[in-house]
Amino acid sequence: MNTTPTTSNKQLFTVIVAAAAGTLIEWYDLFLAIILAPVLSENLFPKSETKFLETLAVVLSSYLIRPLGSLIFGAIGDKTGRKKSFLVSLLLMGGATFLVGCIPGYAAVGWLAPIMLLVFRLAQGLAISGEYTGATIYVAEHAPPNKRGYYTGFIQSTAPLGLFVCLCTVFATRALMSTPDFAAYGWRIPFLFSAVLVVVSYIARKQLGESPVYAQLKAAGKTTQAPISEAFQTPGNGALMLRAIFGGCAAQATLMQTSQFVTLFFLQRSAMLSPNTAILVLAAAILLAGPSFQFFGGLSDKLGRKKLMLSGLILSAILVPIVFYLFLKIGNPAELKEVHEISTTATIQLIGLALLINVATAMVYGPIGAFMLELFPTRIRYTSMGFAYNIGNGVIGGSTAFITELLKKTLIVGAMFAPLVGLIYPLALVIIAIIVNATSVPETYKNSLTD
Template sequence: MDNTIQQPKNNILTVIIASSAGTLIEWYDMFLAIILAGALSVNLFPADGSSHFLETLAVVASSFMFRPIGSLIFGNIGDKIGRKYSFLLSLILMGASTFLIGCIPNFQSIGWAAPILLLVCRLMQGLAISGEYAGAVIYVAEHAPANRRGFYTGFIQATVPIGLLVCLSVIFVTRTVMSETDFNNFGWRIPFLLSSVLVLLSYFARKKLHESPVFEELKKAGKTSKAPVKEAFTTKGNVKLMLKAIFGGNAAQSSVMQTSLFVTLFFMQRAVKIEETTVLLITGVVTLCSAYFYQYFGALSDRIGRKKVLISGLISSLILIPVSFYLFMQIGNPDGLTEVHSISTEATLKIMGISFLLSVAGAATYGPLGAFMLEIFPTKIRYTSMGFAQNMGNGFIGGATTFVTEFIKTSFVVSAFMAPFIGLIYPIFLVVLAIIVNVLFIPETYKTDLTEEENVDTSNARNAGNSLSEV
């Protein structure tokens, strides 16, 4: 008689819904401060007649800078205690941080404590999202069939545009139901405060889930890592793999995504001078229409491989980024107007179409990336290794794109023609670097066994050695 106690299993649909919903909410929280940077600069910085938009972006970008540290903290928890516990903790931290941003008194009330509190909340958000994304992708993948990892993790990838869409919708509705003055005075707080309800619902849905079966088997066998952070940096070949993951995918992917979403949004607002409601409408429609392609490209990578899809997206982005921004200016402001203006329906549709193509290219870089990232690292240090590589590339390097592009535009003296576009050299450089690294150094991973205890580089070397000995 078999007395083995069967570990309770999660339904894959339940896993996807609970994991995706939580990640969607966390992206919603993360994006709010970026989109409302203008309102934050007015309320939480001194009203001294000068624009504090760049300083606000710097504070907002601080969350991306802090994410590599958070990835080591949550990776350590996820690899030692469990995937589920780690991303429950990250969800609570994100929800609390976002709610508190909506509670910060304005600069007139508490002075410089206002931007300092914003900075503290953004650092907490950076810590939270660093544990959330990697945990959700790994949790889903470790439940998924081997030949459908890209398909299932693609739902996690799609939470980025959907989270942004929810964010834009809440802001748009809030702006619509009140005057511009009321929104700038107190209405901007509402989207931050509302997120607490969504976070609580997601938390209780996730709490019902069981631990990942792959991790549970490793734990029962007594093979979990005792020091995940140390092993991530000392395991043979693992640092090299993290570097490949950072510069071969994550940094460029994040930069392309930031460029297609936020750099585009700010460019149309601040350079093309299009009315804000029109800009939000364009961004919202494009985000909605492109959301499907994140999951589509993840599924496609199950059939033809991660590299082919990723490189195609990178090459498309390299072409579309400069072309798109040039056309945004030519279509949206051909006369070089310096004041905010409306544009025709035809011009709006043209800009939507161009922006959509750029977003689809971004989806091709992001769709397969989650599956690719988790496949190159061994199970016992997967959370820590993937989290650090993802947050260093996606957060620290690529996540700074919005701030760096604005900083370059305001710091470099170039011709009047080049001035609005000079910031694009940053995402273009990262894309070119990723193409080179992918072509020359990145292994294909889509047939990797997730229970394999070796990383991809070590396994490839062993297999090559076995082949030679057979000869």
């Protein structure tokens, strides 16, 4: 067995800061169109009753294309190095996000507007598929074996922090202008602002060296020249990818989407709260829950990845239906059909409820980056992890916001359950994950990254 190369604490700190900052910005870019889906539907789509659902479908495209992107960037990462892959992905993401802010309205260019949004969302999906996997592997391959969960936990925390920065940017932009001005042109500002963040992050990442584990593999002449075919043809590797997808990854993604975007849309469209109130509730909950993602990543170094993930899945299955029921009872007890304001006490209660499901989600998401990369051998780690992660996190779990809205519009149930019917999808994925995780997912936290 090879020994894992060591990295000084100073080098490791630089690696984590540069990798995490870039990943945070990429999550910010990816989430922005989801947060602003209501205003995008007003500006870039024709007037219709289904325009919000159509907008979500286009936004969803960035998740559906991620498996393809994972193969492209995975091949780059396994053949030529981790660093090159996530530099290219950062620039692709930044360019696409900036251009979303430049799209002319539907009134000016007709169907070209939603088509341009689709093209740029596809580019973003390709980019994030390489970014997250590359950053997580890059940090883990620098980290001590007994602290991989702890250090990759900083990468895990970039998703909720990216959303928090996104929410704050949108909230601040809304606060600085009138509602008509924001709807007319102000929504473009958060997209354009991301270009500054991307340039700063690229300069920081450019100074980094290659991962020591990958450098050791390359020096030994053991890198693969056919990572895609090897990932699918290596005996047992396909089964590992399926276990990763259905034993945690798809459920983790659906919980992230449920605790964040489904919560935001539910508070706005079912509880009928104002956009600012809904954003405030979610932003506060994410800020308070932020440290728990890194905490649970670190705890998994001591207790194991599987035990924490399984506990988080079971807790989430219990909490999600209860929390969303209480969202309605506290946020709209009179069952009003128009947008309304609520008391400070009710707002604090909603923040507490949102915090509960975000912490339960963190129990699954915090350890999952280390869990995923520890499953696969170094020479095909980027491709294997990237493909499994982006099938589960992108296609299956990433469809949650769209499918929950679709279920609410198509399934006919009693008035009491109508707002909650969309939760069938995330709960089904969580239950599947509990069964698969408990019966067939291996423990990984003691695996060597150089085997």
